[in-house]
Structure formats: C-alpha cells, structure tokens
Amino acid sequence: MEKFEKVHGVAAPMPLINIDTDMIIPKVHLKTIKRSGLGVVLFDEMRYHDDGQENEEFVLNKPAYRQTEILVAGDNFGCGSSREHAPWAIKDFGIKVVISTSFADIFFNNCFKNGILPIVVEEEHHAILMDDAHKGENARMTVHLEDQKITTSDGVEIEFDIDPHRKHCLLNGLDDIGLTMEKDHHIDKFEDHANQARPWV
Amino acid sequence: MSPKTLYDKIWDAHVAHEADDGTCLLYIDRHLVHEVTSPQAFEGLRMAGRKVRAPEKTIAVPDHNVPTTPDRVNGIENPESRIQVEALDKNAKDFGIHYYPVNDVRQGIVHIVGPEQGWTLPGMTVVCGDSHTATHGAFGALAHGIGTSEVEHVLATQTLIQKKSKNMKVEITGKLQPGVTAKDITLAVIGETGTAGGTGYVIEYCGEAIRDLSMEGRMTVCNMAIEGGARAGLIAPDETTFEYVKGRPHAPKGAQWEAAMDWWKTLYTDEGAHYDKVITLRGEDIAPVVTWGTSPEDVLPITASVPHPEDFEGGKVDAARRSIEYMGLEAGQKLSDVEIDTVFIGSCTNGRIEDLRAAAEILKGKKIKDGMRAMVVPGSGLVRAQAEEEGLADIFKEAGFEWRLAGCSMCLAMNPDQLQPGERCAATSNRNFEGRQGRGGRTHLLSPAMAAAAALTGRLTDVRELM
Numbered sequence: 001m002e003k004f005e006k007v008h009g010v011a012a013p014m015p016l017i018n019i020d021t022d023m024i025i026p027k028v029h030l031k032t033i034k035r036s037g038l039g040v041v042l043f044d045e046m047r048y049h050d051d052g053q054e055n056e057e058f059v060l061n062k063p064a065y066r067q068t069e070i071l072v073a074g075d076n077f078g079c080g081s082s083r084e085h086a087p088w089a090i091k092d093f094g095i096k097v098v099i100s101t102s103f104a105d106i107f108f109n110n111c112f113k114n115g116i117l118p119i120v121v122e123e124e125h126h127a128i129l130m131d132d133a134h135k136g137e138n139a140r141m142t143v144h145l146e147d148q149k150i151t152t153s154d155g156v157e158i159e160f161d162i163d164p165h166r167k168h169c170l171l172n173g174l175d176d177i178g179l180t181m182e183k184d185h186h187i188d189k190f191e192d193h194a195n196q197a198r199p200w201v
Numbered sequence: 202m203s204p205k206t207l208y209d210k211i212w213d214a215h216v217a218h219e220a221d222d223g224t225c226l227l228y229i230d231r232h233l234v235h236e237v238t239s240p241q242a243f244e245g246l247r248m249a250g251r252k253v254r255a256p257e258k259t260i261a262v263p264d265h266n267v268p269t270t271p272d273r274v275n276g277i278e279n280p281e282s283r284i285q286v287e288a289l290d291k292n293a294k295d296f297g298i299h300y301y302p303v304n305d306v307r308q309g310i311v312h313i314v315g316p317e318q319g320w321t322l323p324g325m326t327v328v329c330g331d332s333h334t335a336t337h338g339a340f341g342a343l344a345h346g347i348g349t350s351e352v353e354h355v356l357a358t359q360t361l362i363q364k365k366s367k368n369m370k371v372e373i374t375g376k377l378q379p380g381v382t383a384k385d386i387t388l389a390v391i392g393e394t395g396t397a398g399g400t401g402y403v404i405e406y407c408g409e410a411i412r413d414l415s416m417e418g419r420m421t422v423c424n425m426a427i428e429g430g431a432r433a434g435l436i437a438p439d440e441t442t443f444e445y446v447k448g449r450p451h452a453p454k455g456a457q458w459e460a461a462m463d464w465w466k467t468l469y470t471d472e473g474a475h476y477d478k479v480i481t482l483r484g485e486d487i488a489p490v491v492t493w494g495t496s497p498e499d500v501l502p503i504t505a506s507v508p509h510p511e512d513f514e515g516g517k518v519d520a521a522r523r524s525i526e527y528m529g530l531e532a533g534q535k536l537s538d539v540e541i542d543t544v545f546i547g548s549c550t551n552g553r554i555e556d557l558r559a560a561a562e563i564l565k566g567k568k569i570k571d572g573m574r575a576m577v578v579p580g581s582g583l584v585r586a587q588a589e590e591e592g593l594a595d596i597f598k599e600a601g602f603e604w605r606l607a608g609c610s611m612c613l614a615m616n617p618d619q620l621q622p623g624e625r626c627a628a629t630s631n632r633n634f635e636g637r638q639g640r641g642g643r644t645h646l647l648s649p650a651m652a653a654a655a656a657l658t659g660r661l662t663d664v665r666e667l668m
Contacts, residue, residue: 017516018496022634027615031281033240045636074516076397082332084348102397105432106346113350165224180358183218190217190228200453200461201230
C-alpha cells in the first residue's frame, strides 16, 4: 500500500447526512471482480442523470471540485452495506481523506485498508471545515497525518484523533495480512487451546 | 472476577493476541463467503501465494446475484453475474472450502443457510463480507460484516484485527400486541436510536418480548442491528436456541453436544455487568410500523402520517425533505393512504419459514389487488421446500404471488428482480435507501404480515384490520 503522509488539496462539501454505500456506489457496479476503475461511477445516481449525462448540480461535477481530494461529509457517512467497492471508488476518484462527525463502522475500517484516511471531528470543527470546503478550488485544505492536524485555507488548525496502530500502518503503507502473519505462532497457540476447549467448533 | 456481559465473554474466548494498545487478533470460528465481496480477496491470496488457513471453517454460497426464476437451472444469463458466480465455484474448489452451488437445494441467502445447516452455533465468532452477518447474533454468536480486505485477512489468517466495542443493552419488556412482530421490534428500536445510535457498540437484546421470540424472530431482530449502526447484535442462547440447533447437519453430536451445552449455558450476561448504554422499550407500546423515508430510522406506526421536515432538527431537516421528495409523498399524508404497486417478501431479514407462514396466514383464501406485482423469494431452497410441504406455496400462488427460487433478489436488486423508477414497493427487506431496489424505486420496509396486507389492499395497511 502507498504511504500516506500529507494531503494538500481541494475539499468538497457534502452536508447530507446518512450518505449510504448504495449512494456511494450502487449495486449495478458491484459485479466487477476487480478493485480498480470504479472512480467514474462514484456517487453514480447523484452524479449522472438517467440518460447518463452529468448532473451539473452535483458537487463533484462543478469545475471547482473536479480535483477533489478531501470530502467533508454529513453525519453517519458510509452507512449500509459492507461493500469495499465504496472506498475503492472513492480512492479511484482521487479522494484520500473523508471528514465527518461520524462514520459507519464497516466503511470506516474499509477506508484504512485502502489508504484512505477517515477523520472524525466535533460538530463545531465540522462546521468550520464545511464552510471552508464551500469556498471552492482556490481554497485548499491540508491534512497532516503525522501531526494529526487539518489546516483550513485561511490557516485555522484543527487537531484530530486516530488509533495509533492505524496511523502507523497508513504512514508506512503496511499490509495488515503481512503483519498478522508475523504473529502466526500466537494464532497456532490459540488454535491448539481452542481445539481442546471447544472441539465442536 | 468482575461480572461480564455476554459480549465480553465471547470476546475474551477469542482473543488470540492483544497488543499493548488494545489492538487484538480476534480468532474467527466461521467465515461465510458469497460471490460479490470475495473475488478480489481470493485474487489477493493467489497473487501473494497464500492459502486459506482454515478451509474447514469457511463456507461459501452464491446468493446476491443469482436469478430467482425457475429457468436459472439453465445458467445465469447476465454475463457479469455469471462470471462472479463462476468465480466463486472455482475459488471454492481451488481453496477446498465448503460450498453450496446455485442448484443445490441447500443454496440460499448466506445468513439463512449458515444457521439452517448448523454452521452457526452459540458462542462463536462469525464473519462474512456482508453487513447483515449480524443475523447470526441471534444464537449468541458474535457476528458482523467485514469488507473485502478483511475477507482476505480472515481467509489467510483466520483472524481479524479488532478493537473491542462498547456494550449496549436494548431491553424489550413485556408482551407484544397481536399483529406486532420481530420486524416491528427491530424497526422500532432503530426509530428510537437512529441509524448512528449504535455506532461503536455491540447490542445485546434482552427482555421478555425477546425471550418469547422464536429463533426466526430473533434472527430478524439481530439482522437489523447493523441498520442501527451497531457492530453486532446478540441474544443470549437459551432452550429455544438449543432446540433449534440440535440435530442440524453441522451441529455437534453425542458427547460433543454435551460438552458444547456445558459452555453454551454459561453464555449470558452476569448480574451487575456494565453496559455503556441502555435502551428500554415496552413491548406493549410497539405498533406495526412502516418506513416513510430513505433511511431505516424513518419509521412510524402505520396509524401515523408522513412527518413534516420542520419537525426534525439539524441535518435531518434537509434529509427528511429530500426523502419525502424522493419517495413521492406529501408531509401530513396518512401512511395508510399510500398506494403501492409491488410487494416483496423475502431477504435475510424475513425470508425464513415463520415469515412465510405469517404472510400466508393473512393471504389465505384471498387475492392480491389487481395489477399488483407480488413475489415471495424464500431465503433458502430448504425453506422453499418446507413451505411447499406445508401448503404455503399454494396459498401464495392462489393469491397471485410469484413463487420464486432462493436468493437475495429484490432486497438489493443485483439480479433481474428490480423496481422501475417511481415504482413503490412494500418490502420485508432491510434497507429503504434511494435506489436500493432499483434506480428511482421507492421502498417501504415492514413485516411479512404487513406486506401481505398491503398486497391485498394495494396500499400500506394496518394488518390488525385484517386479522
């Protein structure tokens, strides 16, 4: 996985709450057996009209937001299905950071597996970042993972929390499976014990 | 020793390693796999030259994509769906995992097949690349959905990297009123907590009304724990659970059964154990409910009216306005006046035998409204066979329902069963999101009995009027 250090880029506002994974990527695009190429169908039903033409009203279709790298979204972002196609599409579009007041659990986990940084902020900070995102392409936000800090286009600094293990993995681009396999002996030991204690499993 | 919750006990029994910061490797007892969220995971294993660590604990079944019309025995027409199902066929074979192919009578929705075959047992950890894995919590198993990267992680290591969630208790006291079902309980709870109310928690459902439920009903309740944002939902196992499990193909037998029972009987929350959050609802206060909007939290008793967006606060005002517009409703309109054109009975929420019985009870000897499109999609081939044996299939067919083969079908509309733009469906499934059942389609979630009532009258209907 690519290392995640710092993002300095356009932030787009999506204040709608409860943006679900069906909105992020509808099921018609889940039939792929690959991970790549889903950026073009990100937010498909909001982004395109029934005839396939772009909906000019949709934020990511506006000239100012076509190069969005940071999404500032409403509460409970990513609720619904476990489909990892949602972060795959977000990543493929070029978005590297999603900021909200809360995320659905599975989506949140899926982001880290794909080098996307989901950031939870307090409502009051969320409002500041949402305002900044509304300013458009000349207003660029900076997200600094090492320092756990977001800087708005006019220099307001907002700190955020992140699980230390997840931060370490993102910063170093580490693959979870490789890390876990280094602990194979612990898993072997657990299995021996569990086979004794619960042989019916 | 300090008192533990049911969740604490199952968690503690599965920690294979704990790092200083509390990050754990949680051992997984059962890994269920379906065709949509697994191909990239198996591909990842191949590319890294890795094997499935515990193929004997891994069970695969195609369900999301499969057509439910009888002609599916001749193969799947949609090329992309076919490729996904064929990929699962191949992956199951190459990696030596248990498999129920499309035309096996045991095929069905993964969350119905697991319990039916006795793969799901009390005290287990169960995962699947599907959010409705929460269903298995009905057995007192810690069960939750995972993404494809985690599917690959479990295939390779039989563990998940996890941090423990907080404990939440949802107690439903007393008795349910006639016409009120497990589906109404679970929707009413989400109406109370909101779809993010459970985020960061594992819910334990308890109380008399939960104890009184069958295993089918308990599965319906736990199934939608994810819709309340919780990582998982749990119900402590009891005689109802043991009775259901006993004799299933993969349930323990003989001395193993006795040993298992000794442990299973310890799987309850100790007196005085700490919950971080407690919600209590009175069973008597729960009415048959329906959803009016595009989030499962948009739930009201059938006797209520579509709310006004101004009734809400914060971001919900705009969300409600958008929902009402998308749903083609008017604020203040009575829910029982909302006309529907499609009825879907099925899904991992309500595709079990008891659900079909409840719907058939309402439909017996009657005809659905003219022009109504109504379908029953049993949750598994075995549910279907049992319903045929009990005469339920005949009731559905005589009433005017299509009697389909097993699969996820119109719950997520990945197969040909979809709504057209503007069509309005009374559905026993679990999500009413925009476009969930087909682009532009409108979904009202409700119980199987309520869905049957709507099929008869052509509008959302209080089932108690037909009982």
